Amino acid sequence: MEYKDYYSIMGVERDATQDEIKRAYRKLARKYHPDVSSEPEAEAKFKDVGEAYEVLRDPEKRAAYDELGRNWQAGQDFHPPPGWDAGFEFTGAPGGRPRGGPGEYGYSDFFEELFGRAQAAGSGPRRSANLQGEDHHARVQIELEDSFHGATRTITLRVPELTPDGHVQARTRNLKVRIPRGVRPGQQIRLAGQGGPGLGSAPSGDLYLEVEFRPHKRYRLDGADLYLDLPIAPWEAVLGATVRVPTPGGTVDLTIPPGSQTGKRLRLKGRGLPTKPAGDLYVELKIVVPQAGTAEAKEAWETLSRQADFNPRARLEEDNA
């Protein structure tokens, strides 16, 4: 088991006052709260900070922790010396915490070795012997293509679970989940009975998975509609053309009308996400110009510039006149 340096996790000195510890906790909790933070590993850091605060805010636990001495290094292999906790009241009577709190996220082995396992929170007037389990929520990231074809994703959850003797223990669960075709970002998949365990004979809660799409290199998404930037050559824009366009459902031929400008939007009906009804795919034209390159190419452009009766800035000059 690894030793945890709660003072360094909280970024406070060993002689910090309770007020300093509380301030440090509030600040770190705001920084790493899983609902707020975009930092990687935010949840793990939040859990560490919550556990450190759980110990340092409680004078009894803090004194017992300090008793271990200051010579331990974070991560060092640790076993509590025999009798280290003599005289501290929490021994044998863990829990008594308010409902929820950091314990909901689970404690480390180090914490549990020292202070015992947290009891399942049992307070609250609505609690009875038979209480349906809490609903759990998690996110699942999928590719855009998964919505077109359907997919199976394995998701890993760290969830607190109730052991038969009434303790809470953080466990890792791997779930294989069918991602149905036509699912959209922000939609939720409900897995009945996969949430928190019920108390007594009550059924488990449900697990809600919120679907997120990873950013796609080609398509942007708005609701069920997709947007694709399609580069075209100047002559294709002027003369019109039929070009091959990739769509998630396969390549299609698209007719570009003569005289198309950059930003013109062409709609491929029903080529968006396969929802009911299906979304559309909007192709946005973007004229790209080649380098003049060879002398012949340059000559051809010069001929064009002499022969074309075209002033792209006519509107600007009118406005200034």
Add this chain to the structure above:
Amino acid sequence: MNTDRTLEGDVLTDDVRFSIDDVCRGCRLEIEELEVLVEEGIAEPRGARRAEWRFSLRSVRRVRTAVRLQRDLGVNAAGAALAVELLERIAELERRQR
């Protein structure tokens, strides 16, 4: 617990509605606590009377976030409501930026 079984779920769309009991049970809330969150505008149920309240999926998500923020960060309901709205605004801006 690992399982090789592939789980099939149902997809919930924005028109699913949850009753007050669903929300209180799912979020481990007392009815009075949920009422405070409704007063703050975190959740806007349809239905005139409490017994008729029906919550959207989005409302339930906002309630869950607000409950966690209150519990973990020590903010009150009004502060949690503000944070939830700012978080949604950030998410929307990030989505548009992509």
